[in-house]
Amino acid sequence: MRYDTEFAPAIRPIAASTDDAGENLLTLFGDHSLDAYRHGMQRCVELVGRTLSHNRRPFSGVEPQELQPELEAIDLDRPLESLEASLEEIQRLYLDHAVHFHDPRYVAHLNCPITLPSVLAEAIATPLNTAVETWDQSAGATLIEQKLIDWTSARIGLGDDADGVFTSGGTQSNLMALMIARDNACAAMPGHAGNRHHGLPQGYRALRILTSEISHFSVQKAAALLGLGYDAVIPVPCGDDKRMDIAALAAILEDCDAQGLQPFAVVATAGTTDFGSIDPIPRISTICRQRGLWLHVDAAYGGGLLLSTRYRHWLAGIEQADSVTIDYHKTFFQPVSCSACLVRKRHQLRHATYHADYLNPRDQAEEGTPDLVNKSLQTTRRFDALKLWMTLRTLGAERLGGYLETVIGLARAIHRQLQHRDDFEVLMAPALSTLVFRYRPSHVDEDADIEAINRHVRQTLSRRGEAAVAATRVEGRLYLKFTLLNPHTRLEDLESLVERIVAHGKDAAGAPNVPPAVVASGS
Numbered sequence: 001m002r003y004d005t006e007f008a009p010a011i012r013p014i015a016a017s018t019d020d021a022g023e024n025l026l027t028l029f030g031d032h033s034l035d036a037y038r039h040g041m042q043r044c045v046e047l048v049g050r051t052l053s054h055n056r057r058p059f060s061g062v063e064p065q066e067l068q069p070e071l072e073a074i075d076l077d078r079p080l081e082s083l084e085a086s087l088e089e090i091q092r093l094y095l096d097h098a099v100h101f102h103d104p105r106y107v108a109h110l111n112c113p114i115t116l117p118s119v120l121a122e123a124i125a126t127p128l129n130t131a132v133e134t135w136d137q138s139a140g141a142t143l144i145e146q147k148l149i150d151w152t153s154a155r156i157g158l159g160d161d162a163d164g165v166f167t168s169g170g171t172q173s174n175l176m177a178l179m180i181a182r183d184n185a186c187a188a189m190p191g192h193a194g195n196r197h198h199g200l201p202q203g204y205r206a207l208r209i210l211t212s213e214i215s216h217f218s219v220q221k222a223a224a225l226l227g228l229g230y231d232a233v234i235p236v237p238c239g240d241d242k243r244m245d246i247a248a249l250a251a252i253l254e255d256c257d258a259q260g261l262q263p264f265a266v267v268a269t270a271g272t273t274d275f276g277s278i279d280p281i282p283r284i285s286t287i288c289r290q291r292g293l294w295l296h297v298d299a300a301y302g303g304g305l306l307l308s309t310r311y312r313h314w315l316a317g318i319e320q321a322d323s324v325t326i327d328y329h330k331t332f333f334q335p336v337s338c339s340a341c342l343v344r345k346r347h348q349l350r351h352a353t354y355h356a357d358y359l360n361p362r363d364q365a366e367e368g369t370p371d372l373v374n375k376s377l378q379t380t381r382r383f384d385a386l387k388l389w390m391t392l393r394t395l396g397a398e399r400l401g402g403y404l405e406t407v408i409g410l411a412r413a414i415h416r417q418l419q420h421r422d423d424f425e426v427l428m429a430p431a432l433s434t435l436v437f438r439y440r441p442s443h444v445d446e447d448a449d450i451e452a453i454n455r456h457v458r459q460t461l462s463r464r465g466e467a468a469v470a471a472t473r474v475e476g477r478l479y480l481k482f483t484l485l486n487p488h489t490r491l492e493d494l495e496s497l498v499e500r501i502v503a504h505g506k507d508a509a510g511a512p513n514v515p516p517a518v519v520a521s522g523s
Contacts, residue, residue, distance in 0.1 A: 057465035058103035145385035157319030164342030170300030177323035181294035185264035271302025276432025281317030304331025307401030
């Protein structure tokens with residue numbers, strides 16, 4: 001079955017232009033090709049405009065096996081040698097099936113609609129192709145990024161000695177923070193001269209990271225990449241509110257002492273992916289200070305609360321962290337990628353430093369040249385800071401905070417409606433802007449049947465292009481999830497989506513003699 005063409009974007013290919021500037025697109029960008037640049041940008045603006053104006057759904061419903069043959073038929077060694085032909089191909093292969101995060105019926109993952117100034121910033125930074133690893137490649141771009149790092153550190157309250165760097169996202173920020181925490185712990189071991197030169201010490205197999213049982217999977221990935229392995233991560237149970245249980249944390253630390261293990265870091269989550277729950281950071285911080293443990297706060301999701309006048313207090317205690325992850329491309333409404341890793345003590349960033357004579361020689365650093373590569377896991381990096389800079393300078397932080405407050409209110413409003421319905425099971429009130437639930441008809445009792453119905457609902461919504469809804473598992477059971485990051489989404493949009501869920505759920509529940517496995521496949 002092909003995707004439902006009724007909901008596919010009705011976009012005709014852009015007509016070819018007779019503008020001679022198009023011929024100059026077959027060259028490199030520079031002052032000699034400015035006319036072609038203007039022509040090409042205008043065509044791209046028209047293409048995006050047509051896509052948005054004609055689109056009626058968050059997704060076309062196409063499946064991989066339907067689109068893959070079209071890609072396989074393309075010979076990349078035979079160029080089209082025409083802008084118009086390239087744009088037509090991009091429209092057909094990408095734009096016709098692109099997922100629209102700005103659509104009010106996109107409620108799947110932590111993808112946000114983005115600010116217009118940030119889009120314009122990309123149009124400035126990309127042509128110049130600025131690389132921010134060293135001062136001599138970036139000049140003012142370096143200072144703009146540093147200013148935003150200082151601004152973010154001040155918002156958190158890390159103190160005057162704080163520093164950080166932009167990263168590709170929360171996974172890289174968490175990796176960087178835990179690498180610094182690991183190297184800091186190993187440097188304190190007797191007889192060890194440091195990981196950078198000598199590798200991990202003999203006792204590294206005893207190192208442990210403690211984190212909530214529902215924290216982001218990047219903690220486990222980081223442990224593996226750091227040579228510690230998944231088993232070095234100890235999950236700490238949560239309470240009914242999906243926040244780290246402090247008594248359980250204390251008990252696990254005592255158990256580590258008894259086993260001769262060496263915890264070196266605790267990761268507190270400020271906004272879990274499924275529930276938006278925020279761990280009790282002040283109490284975790286107290287334990288970390290008492291035991292000399294590194295406290296990392298993963299605020300990739302909840303970091304936008306730094307801009308909220310109404311909910312900023314939910315991040316109380318984050319100022320005590322040794323390191324913090326912030327994803328600007330979530331609750332700061334920036335394009336991907338745009339994230340940061342920040343540390344309380346700038347000298348800790350030395351664990352990410354390597355001096356190369358051809359790029360960032362040591363004497364250059366000693367002279368005070370602000371080469372950002374000295375504190376980054378990446379070498380070449382885009383000027384992603386410009387997006388956030390233009391947003392703050394044009395719209396202001398207060399407006400971004402207001403956007404987040406709006407979606408928090410929206411999540412609470414739809415929760416109030418669902419919790420009073422007999423045909424929905426809602427796990428908990430939203431802590432931020434996510435809501436985990438499942439459709440559960442009164443006459444269906446078996447978990448396998450309920451799962452099959454909800455799987456069918458999600459697949460049908462996607463296949464028909466009606467909505468993009470997420471799914472997750474809690475204690476082995478499948479649930480649906482609304483992830484709300486669009487301040488333009490209205491309560492009526494969600495109410496309509498709920499009714500579509502009910503309609504598809506009733507269809508699945510009423511299918512005669514259809515076993516759960518068949519219903520779940522969407523057949």
